[in-house]
Amino acid sequence: MLLGLKRRFLLHLLRDPAYRFLFDPPPQGESVSIDCETTGLNTRTDDIVTVAAVKIRGNRILTSERFEAMVKPRAKLNPDAIKVHRLREQDVAGGRPIEEVLPDLLRFIGSRPLVGFYLEFDVAMLNKHVRRLIGIDLPNAQIEVSGTYYERKYGDAPPGVEIDLRFMSILRDLGLPALDQHDAYSDALMTVMMHLTLEDYRARGVRIPRGRPRPIAFYGG
Template identity: 45%
Template sequence: MFGSLTKKWNRKHLTDERFTFLFEEDSGGEVVVFDCETTGLDPKKDGIVSIGAVRIKENRILTDEAMHIYVKQEKQISHESITIHQIRHCDLENAVPIEEAIEEFLYFIGGRTLAGYYLEFDVAMINKYIKPMYGITLPNKQEEVSAIYYDKKISTIPQGNIDLGFETIIEDLALPKLQAHDALNDAVMTAMIYLKLKHTKSLRRT
């Protein structure tokens, strides 16, 4: 009930009727897995450098319909950030303004459920922009893959000392590893984790 009231309150504050579809829950059972590469880890002061997203439909990752967009930067990207995602300011010459990137992202996700690793952070980064732009925060249902992994794993490790690192999860599930800290690659790997966990009753002890 609380969630329903929050969604209604959120919908009431939508300032652009083009995006009413965000509040219409997807009936096709699709899930969107997304990831953001950013200039840092503080949503209040850092910005989005790139967004990668893929849809999952009927247990298939639709990589041929993926979204991968780079965002123009008003400030120089710090050396610390570049060492993580390897995106330099000069690599963003053909990037788009953040407003255009956010709009494209919203049309891509629609009312679908969102999934991700460290999803709370990525959602906070998106909300940072859509709140002043459209008066709302993302109303979509959300699923955190590390939480799903924990629930599947806890029965094999009663003491609860579970490593929730991204690489650890990838290795434990015997999934292929793509180049990390690339928004689209991270989204694809997270989608593989999501599907593997959805079709696994319990995980083996490691």
């Protein structure tokens, strides 16, 4: 009920009616995995350098329906960020302004739920620009992969159990392949694989500490 009221309030505040599609019912069984690489970790002062998204339909990863863009950031690249994603000032100088990238990204996402790993950060980085474009934050539902993993592995754990929610730890624990981490598209793709594996576990009532079944098969499209 509260979620519905919030969405109606956001729709009322929407500045540009061309983006009403963000409030449409999402396509049945579809979601979008999204990832951003940034100039640093400060959501107020840092900015996006690359953004990638890939659609999910049922248990299929639609690799043929992907979005990738390099963005020319307004903020300077933090040296620590360069060590992570290996993108230098000269690499991103030819990127498109976020004002050009964002409309294309929003049309790609549509009203689908967003899937991510520590998604709150990526959405916060995007919302700085989304607010300027349409007057509101992204209204899409959000699915946090680390939260699903926590529930499957630690939800019934006794007090004092050490908790590890690192990206690569989750990937290894689920028996999934490691791609080129800190590339936006690769991170979005690995996040999809974790998400679908965890959804399969949840659907079958499987808890991770009780044994890890073979990961389900994924199909490109």
